[in-house]
Structures are given as C-alpha cells and as structure tokens.
Amino acid sequence: MCGIVGYIGGEQAAPVLLEGLSKLEYRGYDSAGVAVYNESGMHVVKSKGRLAVLEGILDKGEKLPGTVGIGHTRWATHGAPSDVNSHPQVSDGGLFAVVHNGIIENYMQLKEHLMRRGVEFVSDTDTEVVAQMLEHYYRGDVLAAIRQVTQRVEGSYALGIICADCPEKVFAVRKDSPLIVGLSEGQNFIASDVTAILAHTREIVRLRDREIAVLTREGAEFYDEELEPLEKPAETIEWDVAAAEKGGYEHFMMKEICEQPEALLKTISPRIKNGRIVLDDLKLTRADIEKISRVYIVACGTSYHVGAVAKYAFEKLLRMPIETDVASEFRYRDPILDDKTLVIIISQSGETADTLAALREARRQGARTLAIVNVVGSTIANEADDVLYTWAGPEIAVASTKAYSTQLAVIYLIALYMARELGTLTEQELEEYTKALEKLPELAEAALSGRETIQYFASQYFNAKDMYFIGRNVDYAASLEASLKLKEISYIHSEAYTGGELKHGPISLIEEGTLVIALCTCGRLFGKMAANIREVKARGAVVLGLCTEEFAGEMKGVADWQFCVPKVPDFMLPSMSILPLQLFAYYVASMKGCDIDKPRNLAKSVTVE
Numbered sequence: 001m002c003g004i005v006g007y008i009g010g011e012q013a014a015p016v017l018l019e020g021l022s023k024l025e026y027r028g029y030d031s032a033g034v035a036v037y038n039e040s041g042m043h044v045v046k047s048k049g050r051l052a053v054l055e056g057i058l059d060k061g062e063k064l065p066g067t068v069g070i071g072h073t074r075w076a077t078h079g080a081p082s083d084v085n086s087h088p089q090v091s092d093g094g095l096f097a098v099v100h101n102g103i104i105e106n107y108m109q110l111k112e113h114l115m116r117r118g119v120e121f122v123s124d125t126d127t128e129v130v131a132q133m134l135e136h137y138y139r140g141d142v143l144a145a146i147r148q149v150t151q152r153v154e155g156s157y158a159l160g161i162i163c164a165d166c167p168e169k170v171f172a173v174r175k176d177s178p179l180i181v182g183l184s185e186g187q188n189f190i191a192s193d194v195t196a197i198l199a200h201t202r203e204i205v206r207l208r209d210r211e212i213a214v215l216t217r218e219g220a221e222f223y224d225e226e227l228e229p230l231e232k233p234a235e236t237i238e239w240d241v242a243a244a245e246k247g248g249y250e251h252f253m254m255k256e257i258c259e260q261p262e263a264l265l266k267t268i269s270p271r272i273k274n275g276r277i278v279l280d281d282l283k284l285t286r287a288d289i290e291k292i293s294r295v296y297i298v299a300c301g302t303s304y305h306v307g308a309v310a311k312y313a314f315e316k317l318l319r320m321p322i323e324t325d326v327a328s329e330f331r332y333r334d335p336i337l338d339d340k341t342l343v344i345i346i347s348q349s350g351e352t353a354d355t356l357a358a359l360r361e362a363r364r365q366g367a368r369t370l371a372i373v374n375v376v377g378s379t380i381a382n383e384a385d386d387v388l389y390t391w392a393g394p395e396i397a398v399a400s401t402k403a404y405s406t407q408l409a410v411i412y413l414i415a416l417y418m419a420r421e422l423g424t425l426t427e428q429e430l431e432e433y434t435k436a437l438e439k440l441p442e443l444a445e446a447a448l449s450g451r452e453t454i455q456y457f458a459s460q461y462f463n464a465k466d467m468y469f470i471g472r473n474v475d476y477a478a479s480l481e482a483s484l485k486l487k488e489i490s491y492i493h494s495e496a497y498t499g500g501e502l503k504h505g506p507i508s509l510i511e512e513g514t515l516v517i518a519l520c521t522c523g524r525l526f527g528k529m530a531a532n533i534r535e536v537k538a539r540g541a542v543v544l545g546l547c548t549e550e551f552a553g554e555m556k557g558v559a560d561w562q563f564c565v566p567k568v569p570d571f572m573l574p575s576m577s578i579l580p581l582q583l584f585a586y587y588v589a590s591m592k593g594c595d596i597d598k599p600r601n602l603a604k605s606v607t608v609e
Contacts, residue, residue, distance in 0.1 A: 002087070002101040003027040003073040004179065005196045006160040006170045008215050009187025014061030017071035020189075020196035021051055026252075026396050027101075027192060028075025029598050031086035034058070035097035037167045038066030044097055046072075046086035068167060070160040070190075072099035078107070079124025089128040091135035092119050095164050098134065100127040101192055102156035102177040110152065130159060142166055143227055146173055146212055150225065156353055160190050170215040174207045178351045178378065181205040181213050181220050183234055188215040194237055195394055202237040206377045235377065251596045253397035253489070257582050258448065263392045263402045264575075265441040267409045272438055275431060277417045282386050286421045288368065292342045296335065296367075297324045298358045299346035302400040302484065303372075306346055306407040308477035313411060313571035317419040317433075327354040330361065337365035344414070345371045348395060348403040350378020359383055372410045374403055388414070397597045399488045401582050404481060405444070408575050412437050415571075436569050443566040447579040450563065454580050457544060457561055458587035462490075464515045468506070469496040469581075470532055471519035478574035479519050482581035489589040489599045499525075499532035512540035517581070520547045520555065521565060521573045530558045546577055 003024025007016045017034045032054045033046025043064060047053045051073055058064050072087035079085035088097040104110070107126035110133060115121065119132050130149060137148040142163050150157075156176035163171070172179055172190045182189035184201035190213065191197045194204060207213060210225035211232075222230040249255035271278055295314060297307035307324040314322045325335070327345075337343065343362035347355045350373035359380055362369050371384035374392050381387045390406035416433055419425045425433070461467075467486060469479035479496040486494045497506045499518075510516070516536045520529040526547070533543050537560075545559030548567040555562040565576040589596050 002075050002099075002192070003196070004070070004099050004101055004158055004160050004190065004192045006070040006099075006172065006190035006215070007187065008068045008168070008170045008217055009184075010067060010217065011187065012061060013066050013069035014058055014064040016200070017069050018051070018055055018058065018061050019199065020191060021071050021073045023195040024073050024192055025051055025598060026398050028073050030074055030076050030081035031083070032071070032073045033086045033088055034064070034069055034071040035088040035090070035099075035162060036064050036066035036069035037162055037164070042090075042094065042097055042162065042164050044088050044090055046083060046088065048081050048083050048086060068162060068170060070097065070099050070162055070170065072160075077103055078126045085123045085125050087125075087127055089123060089125055089131045091131040093135050095138065096131050096134040097162050098127060098131040099160040100130060101158040102175075104129055104153050104157065105155035106153065129153075130157070134161065140165070142169070142171060143212065143214070143223065146171060147225065147227055150175070150210060158192065168216060172207065172213040172215070173211065175209045176353060176356060176379065178349070179207050181207065181215065183220060186217055188217070188220055190215065195396070198237065203234045204237060205232045205234050208382070209379070251397065251586075253399055253401060253586055253596050256395055256397055256401045257579070257586065259393070260402045260405045260579065261441045261445040261448070263390075263406050264409055264444055266391045266393075267406045268413070268437055268440060271413055272434060275434055277413055277420070277434060279388065279413065279417050281388060282370075282417070284368075284370070284386060289418050289421045291340055292320070292368070293340040294321045294323070294342075296330075296337070296341065296343045296362070297322065297346065298327050298330050298343060298355065298362075300327045300352055300354055302404050302481060303346040303348060303352075303355070303407060305477065305481035305484065306404060306411060307344075308480055309408060309474055309571075309574045310344070310411040310415070312474045312477060313415050316571055317415045317425060318422060319424050325358075327352070327358040330358040335361070335365075337362055337367040339366045339368070341367040343367045343369050345369060345380055345384060346407055347371070347380050348374050348400055348407075350375040350380040352380070356380055356383070370414070372407055374406070398599055398602050399485055399585075399596075401485075404578065405575060409437070409440065412572060433569055436572060440568070440572065440575055443568060443576060444579060447565045447576050448583070450580070451583050453563060454583045455587045457563075458584055459591060461515050461542075462588045462591040464492060466509070467492055467494045467515045467517065468509065469494065469517045469519065470499045470502065470529075470536075471496075471522075472499045472525045472529060473522045474571060474573050475519035475522050475525070475529070475577065478577045478581075479517075481574075481578055482517070482519075482585070485582055485585040486588065488602060489585055489596050490592055490594055491600070492588065499529050502532055502535060507535065507539065510536050510539040510541050514541045515544070516541045517544045517546065518559065519577055520545055520551065521577050522570055523548065523551065524570070526551050526554065530554070533558050546580065548573075548576075
C-alpha cells in the first residue's frame with residue numbers, strides 16, 4: 001500500500017528520491033519522508049500530508065545533501081497520519097532508518113519484548129519495531145541482523161534499510177510485498193514499482209520472498225534467507241516512459257479510460273490467429289480441461305467484479321459450476337478444493353495480499369491455479385500454475401479502469417478456449433464469438449465517443465446524495481463495478497442491486513429526485529428492466545437508461561435520459577456498458593472537485609490484509 005524508493009550513486013539522493021516518490025503517490029499519500037546519509041551523519045526529514053509538503057520543506061531536495069538515501073510515501077495502517085508516524089522510522093540509537101510497505105502482524109509482542117529491555121518507542125507504527133529490532137540484534141553485521149529480524153516478524157513486508165555504520169550501502173528485503181532493484185552504471189535503486197525509477201534505468205531485478213539485496217554504487221548483491229549468495233539475472237523493461245505520464249490529460253484516470261481501446265487491442269489481437277484463439281502461455285491441455293469439475297474465480301475489488309461477469313460467461317459457454325469469491329473470505333470459509341478444481345486468480349498488480357493468500361490456499365489443497373495479472377514477474381504470476389498477462393500497460397490512477405476491461409477480455413479468451421476444447425459450443429458459435437471479441441477494441445472506441453452526453457448528464461446530478469444502479473444478469477455484474485467507481489472517486493453513496501430484488505427491500509430507498517441508473521443492455525431482459533424502471537419512476541426516481549442501439553427507441557419511452565452502446569454477444573456486454581459509466585464517475589468527481597487520481601483513504605495496490 002505504501003511506496004518505497006532507495007538510491008545510491010553519484011547524484012544527490014534527495015531529488016532522486018522525491019522524483020521517485022512522486023511516481024508512487026498512487027500507493028499512499030497521507031505522509032512522506034526521506035532518510036539521507038552524508039558526511040555529518042544520517043538525516044531524516046518527514047511530514048504529514050502530500051508529497052508536496054515534503055518537497056517544500058526540502059526545497060525539492062536541495063536542502064538535504066548526500067548521495068545515499070531511502071524514501072517513503074505512506075498509506076496509514078498503524079497509527080494516524082502524522083509527522084511522527086511517517087516513515088522512515090529510526091531506531092532508538094539512530095543506527096538504522098527503515099521504510100516499510102506491509103503489515104507486521106506480531107508487532108505488539110515484539111514491541112513489548114523490546115520495551116522490557118529498555119527500548120523506547122516514539123511512534124504508533126509497526127514499522128518502528130523493525131528499526132528497533134535491527135539495532136537490538138546488530139553486532140557489526142547488517143545482513144545477520146536483517147536475517148534475525150525476518151525470522152521473527154510475521155506478516156508482509158518490503159523493507160528499505162540504511163545503516164549509519166555502512167554509509168555506502170542500501171539494504172532491501174521483501175516478503176509478500178513488491179520490491180524491485182534497479183541497476184545502472186554508477187548508481188542503483190530500490191523501488192516498489194518500476195515507474196519510480198524508469199527515468200534512470202530499464203534494467204531491473206525482482207526480489208522474491210525473503211531475498212535480500214545489498215546495493216552499492218558499483219552494483220548489487222543478492223542473498224537468500226540463509227544468507228547464501230544468489231545469481232539473479234536482470235530483465236529489461238520495454239514499455240515507454242511516456243506510458244506512465246499523463247500525456248496532456250488532466251488526470252491519469254481519464255487517460256486510462258481513453259486508453260482502453262488500445263489496451264484491448266494489445267490484449268486480444270496477439271491471441272487470435274487465423275480466427276482461432278491461441279493461448280501459447282497456457283499449459284492447460286485438453287485432458288486437463290476435461291478433468292475440471294468446478295471453477296472458482298477469486299479476486300478483490302474491481303477484479304472481483306470481473307469475476308462476477310466471468311461467472312455468467314463461463315456458465316453460459318462451458319456449462320460448468322462456477323463460483324466467484326471475494327479473496328479476503330476465500331480461505332477463511334474452508335473452501336472445498338481438489339485436483340479437479342480450477343481456481344482463477346485475478347489481480348492487476350499481482351501482489352494483492354488477500355488474493356495471494358487465496359492462491360496459496362488453492363495450491364495447498366491441490367487445485368490447479370491460473371492467474372490473470374498485469375505485472376510481469378509479480379508474486380502471483382510467479383506462484384500460479386499458469387498465468388495470462390493483460391498487457392494493459394501501467395495503470396496509475398487508484399480507481400481501476402483499463403485493468404477491468406483487459407481482465408474481462410482475458411476471461412472471454414479463456415472461456416472460448418476452454419469451450420472449444422470441451423466441445424460445448426458449435427464451430428459456428430465459436431467463430432461468431434471470436435469475431436465479436438476481435439471487434440471489441442473498435443466498439444470500445446465507439447462506446448467512448450459520446451462522452452459529451454455523459455458529461456452533460458453528470459453536470460445535472462453531481463450534487464446527488466445517493467445513486468443506485470440496477471440491472472439483471474451481466475448488467476447486474478457490470479453495475480457492481482459502475483457503483484464502485486462512483487463511490488471510489490466522488491464519495492457519493494452508491495449501491496448496485498439486481499432489478500428483481502427491488503421489491504424485496506431496496507425500493508424503500510427511492511424518494512423524489514433519487515437518481516437511478518438502469519443498465520438494460522441485455523436485450524432478452526429489456527422488458528423486465530423496463531418494468532423495474534417504471535417501478536422506481538412511480539416513486540419519484542429520475543432514471544438514466546443504458547441500452548444497446550437496437551432498444552434506443554423503446555428506452556426513450558421509459559427512462560428520463562438514455563445512453564446507447566454497441567451491441568455485442570450478451571456475455572461481453574459489460575465491456576461496453578462500463579465505459580460510459582466510468583466516464584460518468586469521472587465527470588461527477590471532477591465537478592465535485594475531488595482528487596480523482598488519489599481518492600481519500602485508498603491506495604492502488606492493496607498489499608496488506
């Protein structure tokens with residue numbers, strides 16, 4: 001949830017750290033800090049608030065000389081945002097400074113143990129325990145102290161460490177939280193994400209669980225948890241720096257909404273050859289697929305909503321029992337899994353803590369696992385039996401948009417691929433659906449073309465206190481994501497309900513002027529949704545009806561407002577309907593003056609449970 005960056009080289013560290021942190025604020029932005037070592041010792045400067053506050057204090061780094069340092073931007077877990085609770089956290093004797101992403105689950109026991117031995121704590125954070133433990137176990141060998149600490153802490157962590165006794169080194173170690181090492185001539189880096197260091201290097205090494213990195217100006221050395229040396233080859237990041245910049249858009253979110261047609265093309269096009277779906281990266285054979293008796297789709301947040309759509313698509317195309325599960329609940333309800341179970345794990349970052357735990361539980365019980373992720377080499381990608389990448393490029397805005405669209409595209413690819421192997425679709429149906437899938441990028445462009453209509457509609461209702469989304473079948477699944485987008489960035493109370501459930505309670509919430517957005521793209525259920533619209537209008541609701549072009553005329557006679565999207569096969573409809581609703585959420589938040597890319601209390605990659 002937090003952002004980490006570290007630097008050692010020939011340049012002044014503070015400006016490099018601040019630049020890197022500016023690329024990581026999507027991971028947390030309630031406080032920030034840096035620790036820099038120079039001739040006069042270790043200096044820590046940190047502050048509550050956005051990174052701009054710290055930049056002002058340091059005059060963009062000019063006031064803090066030194067060529068070795070670590071930095072942090074925080075999403076608070078233990079202790080309210082404050083100067084004291086900001087990172088870096090420093091040990092009692094000032095020997096160690098630590099930045100941390102994750103949660104130390106047994107920090108209270110460790111803290112009490114140290115306090116009984118006279119160690120004084122100043123913050124409410126779990127991170128300070130790490131700094132204090134490092135000094136407590138230090139006997140002149142930093143690596144040995146790190147090993148002792150990592151053997152005792154429970155939970156997740158990515159740690160950047162500097163030590164006053166070793167001013168020419170930066171140390172890093174991780175478990176269940178992402179951390180990479182960047183390599184360049186005469187200077188080296190650590191970071192939570194490639195975007196933080198991409199301006200300086202494209203050569204990176206991904207640390208795996210419990211691996212330790214030691215950085216000097218000349219290079220980096222790597223060790224396993226037993227402190228045995230490791231050989232870790234570097235990989236080259238291919239995507240352009242501009243992909244992580246706004247490119248003239250006011251917000252990353254709008255840029256990423258508009259990038260969806262291109263992202264869909266990159267996800268789909270290479271996997272359809274001569275009209276046939278080809279998943280070269282997938283090791284699932286026909287025999288493996290025929291053995292599967294049940295599929296679980298497990299994810300969190302937006303990715304869970306992809307799973308909600310996937311349930312409809314898989315059951316329709318595969319005629320197989322499908323369960324969609326919230327990852328944070330999956331392992332705690334004792335799921336029944338075996339070697340005939342396929343568990344599909346969906347995560348944009350590939351580091352989502354609850355989803356990773358679900359993956360490990362599935363593997364423990366002998367299930368086959370297939371990951372859908374965006375980040376190459378991420379923990380979930382490495383640990384799953386199979387992985388399919390979305391190739392969406394970097395997604396910086398906290399509220400996910402193109403990750404949702406590309407994850408859906410991969411779901412359609414998997415469903416059609418498995419349907420072909422199982423013989424649950426005719427050749428004609430396979431051809432029809434594959435052609436429709438190939439057209440999604442073009443149709444997505446069309447669905448985004450009417451943004452002025454959505455912007456005007458948003459201008460009429462951005463001050464609404466409550467909004468409700470209703471739909472049936474895949475329209476209900478899409479409405480879950482539409483509602484989440486709205487509440488994430490506009491802070492408006494919003495709920496999504498199935499149209500058929502209105503009479504079982506939710507209709508009591510409708511009063512004069514309540515805004516209801518009715519998704520009616522599923523043509524065979526249009527009549528039932530039209531009846532639901534009349535029910536809420538009879539209670540005073542104002543209704544925006546979202547339908548496909550073939551029902552435009554009928555919708556005019558039912559809803560107060562309407563917006564049309566292109567027609568696609570039913571199970572692909574959420575790929576169309578979500579696009580104007582992402583725009584709606586964006587425009588509402590913009591008109592309210594909200595911080596769209598960094599909504600309050602949220603962070604991009606949830607690496608804590």
